[in-house]
Amino acid sequence: MPHSAKTPKDQNFEIFLAALPGLEAALHTEVRGKGFKLAKPVPGGVTIRGGWPEVWRANLWIRGAGRVLARLDGFKVQHLAQLDARARHVPWASVLRRDVPFRVEATCASSRIYHSGAAEERIVKSIQEAVGAPHDDEAELTVRVRIEQDFCTISLDTSGELLHKRGYKEAVNRAPMRETMAALFLQQCGYDGSEPVFDPMCGSGTFVIEAAEIASRLNPGRFRHFAFEQLATFDPEAWQDMREVKSRRVPAARFYGSDRDAGAIEMSVANAERAGVADCTEFRQATISEITAPEGPPGLVIVNPPYGTRIGDKQKLSALYNALGQTLASRFKGWRVGLIASDSSLAHATRLPFLPTEAPIPHGGLRVTLYRTAPLA
Incomplete structure (x- = not known):
């Protein structure tokens, strides 16, 4: 888990691919089979390491992941003032854009900070001070904050809509299988x-x-748009090249x-x-x-x-x-x-x-x- 600020040039941060509980081993097999480095099954998904190209590739290629999170930072935290101070050191300006609205979703479990709404407010404030981007509860770009056993993990949801939405299915029946x-x-x-x-x-x-x-x-993601396209780290030409590689x-x-x-x-x-x-x-x-x-x-x-x-x-x-x-x-x-x-x-x-x-x-x-x-x- 990252304990220090990461810049977009850093090609070795943690990336988390979410899976339903019980399907972590199956997702791990898929991720390894697609050539991702240092894939490790963890509760709720699989972690890999890499840079932004790996984030894009995971969204485009991986069939079993529900979403792809880029880990921005992680630190011990026991009260809101501490969260305030530490959040100011997260490299917000290197990944978020001033013109793109964002929202924050926090969850707290077994921690001294137990009020997720208060935690969200602190993160929103630190982002607005660093970047000046508008906060909007309906924004596609989501910053996810998880405080568990007094450890705070800050991630960017790089997928946007959940990845089972491949972009071809207009019609579904009752109780569809994702x-x-x-x-x-x-x-x-x-x-x-x-x-x-x-x-x-x-x-x-x-x-x-x-x-x-x-x-x-x-590629399962070939028809759709992703939240990472709205980040400061996004390179449209490199992304277009990646999407156009045909292996059909x-x-x-x-x-x-x-x-x-x-x-x-x-x-x-x-x-x-x-x-x-x-x-x-x-x-x-x-x-x-x-x-x-x-x-x-x-x-x-x-x-x-x-x-x-x-x-x-x-x-x-x-x-x-x-x-x-x-x-x-x-x-x-x-x-x-x-x-x-x-x-x-x-x-x-x-x-x-x-x-x-x-x-x-x-x-x-x-x-x-x-x-x-x-x-x-």
Whole structure:
């Protein structure tokens, strides 16, 4: 953690990539695979070290991170006057611009400074004294302050909108799976882009499109804008060069989605077109009893069935999970299965031979688990 002021020329500060609790190891695997230096899993994400080009690259390349934070400073602090004094030494003027509004979000935990609003006020004041930038509670550029066990970490949120917003999805269905989470679940299932993927309850197409993008080597951030573009450290020409590096390839496999709902299929087709993967994806309306394995070599079936959070749902859903399991066991020999469920009894209603599971992951107010199989015999 940085204990001294950093300048934008410093190419060795800490960068934090946020993940959902329980998915840190999967994110770490992805970050290392993309060649980032000194990647280390920590609670809530992964840290790397580098400079501003690494910040841009992490936002552009990494599929599983929810946001990318650039650590500006870190110091012990026990009362507000101390925070006031230390905040004046943060190199605000080297990273923030006078003409760009900012906001501050503080959290306090197990610390003598416990009033986050008072901490925010001190940071706002120090930034305005140093830079003169306007404070605006609706600003895209966010300074994040975390005071935990009397240690204050000051970071810039370089992403802006959360990174699961890839920029191609206008249409979503109820309870959508975030793209970041879908990417890490695909990775936990051993998916590397070389095999077909089939989602028999595809909703708005998230798993299918994410798999097609991975296989096509398309950067997840290629369509969107990031908060770091508003920083004093931003170099538009270098960024343009980074964005324009093309590594697209034609996938060796195809990617399939089906859903019983015609509206879901329309959404999926439109989202795949906007993402630029319409040529390697196929979507069709079908019930679970109608699905069959696509022609060609086996691959991965990944599915996020309804969870049934209301009393009385479970019996109806148990029949659906059972039908899904029977269809996969009889028609998808040689395919691996990844199934996301919030209830182990529903998952086991499929009667599929699941491998040992990892810890559950928070999702939409629930905790969900990825259930995986080896290739079905």
